[in-house]
Amino acid sequence: MQVHKIEKNKIPITILTGFLGSGKTTLLNYILTEKHGYRIAVIENEFGEVDVDSDLVLASEEEIYQMQNGCICCFVDVRNDLIDVMNKLLKQKDKFDHIIVETSGLADPTPVATAFFADRGVAEEVNLDAIVTLVDAKHIDQHLYDPVLDGRDNQAVDQIVAADRIIVNKVDLACDEGLSKLESELRNLNQTAPILRSRYGVVDLGSILNINGFQPSYLRERAEILQIDLDGDDHHDHHHHGHLHDETVSSVSFTFGQPFVLEKLQAMLTGYLEERGAAIFRTKGILSIAGEDRFFVLQAVHQLFDLRPDSPWRAEQRLSKIVFIGRDLDREELAAKLSACLID
Ligand SMILES: Nc1nc2c(ncn2[C@@H]2O[C@H](COP(=O)(O)OP(=O)(O)OP(=O)(O)O)[C@@H](O)[C@H]2O)c(=O)[nH]1
Numbered sequence: 457m458q459v460h461k462i463e464k465n466k467i468p469i470t471i472l473t474g475f476l477g478s479g480k481t482t483l484l485n486y487i488l489t490e491k492h493g494y495r496i497a498v499i500e501n502e503f504g505e506v507d508v509d510s511d512l513v514l515a516s517e518e519e520i521y522q523m524q525n526g527c528i529c530c531f532v533d534v535r536n537d538l539i540d541v542m543n544k545l546l547k548q549k550d551k552f553d554h555i556i557v558e559t560s561g562l563a564d565p566t567p568v569a570t571a572f573f574a575d576r577g578v579a580e581e582v583n584l585d586a587i588v589t590l591v592d593a594k595h596i597d598q599h600l601y602d603p604v605l606d607g608r609d610n611q612a613v614d615q616i617v618a619a620d621r622i623i624v625n626k627v628d629l630a631c632d633e634g635l636s637k638l639e640s641e642l643r644n645l646n647q648t649a650p651i652l653r654s655r656y657g658v659v660d661l662g663s664i665l666n667i668n669g670f671q672p673s674y675l676r677e678r679a680e681i682l683q684i685d686l687d688g689d690d691h692h693d694h695h696h697h698g699h700l701h702d703e704t705v706s707s708v709s710f711t712f713g714q715p716f717v718l719e720k721l722q723a724m725l726t727g728y729l730e731e732r733g734a735a736i737f738r739t740k741g742i743l744s745i746a747g748e749d750r751f752f753v754l755q756a757v758h759q760l761f762d763l764r765p766d767s768p769w770r771a772e773q774r775l776s777k778i779v780f781i782g783r784d785l786d787r788e789e790l791a792a793k794l795s796a797c798l799i800d
Pocket residue numbers: 474475476477478479480481482483509560561625626627628629654655656657738755756757762
């Protein structure tokens with residue numbers, strides 16, 4: 457690991473970003489289980505009404521704060537929540553020495569980064585270390601060149617443009633030629649960020665944590681474009697900014713008390729995602745399966761899906777939670793399809 461100069465006494469913050477399903481939680485879990493000597497506090501922000509992500513982050517000693525209901529980049533109130541969470545964290549700052557903020561996959565990281573500067577109290581205590589952007593080598597093209605967003609703000613692009621480090625993840629799903637082409641496209645969007653490659657988020661952590669990689673001048677430029685006031689010192693002021701994430705994308709979530717019949721569910725998901733997967737960016741779930749003592753984890757990025765047993769249920773009630781994120785989602789249709797897979 458390389459050692460870098462760190463701003464004295466300030467707690468470094470890493471913003472972990474990347475489009476839906478690019479591998480942020482996978483990388484976060486890798487970081488949380490590696491022996492790097494940092495005590496890490498995590499702030500998670502999820503897009504979707506039902507919280508699945510906190511179940512997917514491995515249980516650990518680290519402090520994990522969940523922020524839900526909205527995307528931190530978009531809503532001033534949610535950014536205020538972020539500052540409130542930070543203030544809570546800072547009251548017990550002897551417990552950790554690094555903070556990781558995992559943004560939702562639809563967030564533009566720039567307004568998130570500005571939140572730390574706009575609040576004077578927080579700005580005195582923390583140092584934005586780097587914006588680390590994960591890129592899904594298999595699926596990113598559909599989002600970088602999304603025809604629905606033609607001429608409009610595109611978060612997949614924003615995330616790459618704002619990056620201090622780019623990690624091209626899922627290299628196992630791409631060929632060498634495809635990776636080189638992708639890397640030159642990324643270089644066109646971002647001329648300075650070093651580009652790393654990874655499989656399941658395995659990277660040299662010395663290249664992404666405590667690197668002093670953040671470029672404030674660049675943030676100021678982006679903040680101006682987004683009309684964010686960087687110099688306001690009261691974060692409870694509802695100042696406006698010109699950014700909203702892709703409104704054509706929404707999420708639909710369900711919970712079920714009854715268990716699913718595995719084969720029925722597998723067949724339904726295969727058919728549904730094959731047919732609709734281009735418009736369904738992300739599906740995740742923690743599922744109760746009939747006859748199984750373990751809960752199953754469902755992970756899908758577009759058509760590519762994985763449903764497998766995880767750990768035994770603990771004493772808590774077995775409740776399935778499932779969330780779909782994408783375009784033109786029909787709640788009724790999905791509810792009927794899922795209900796048909798439940799045990800009679
Ligand atoms: N084949 C392959 N799959 C990967 C790799 N990294 C992550 N995945 C899988 O991709 C899926 C999404 O990974 P996550 O880490 O949950 O992605 P995320 O960015 O946190 O997703 P959101 O929070 O929903 O935006 C999971 O099924 C992972 O197991 C990789 O390098 N190769």
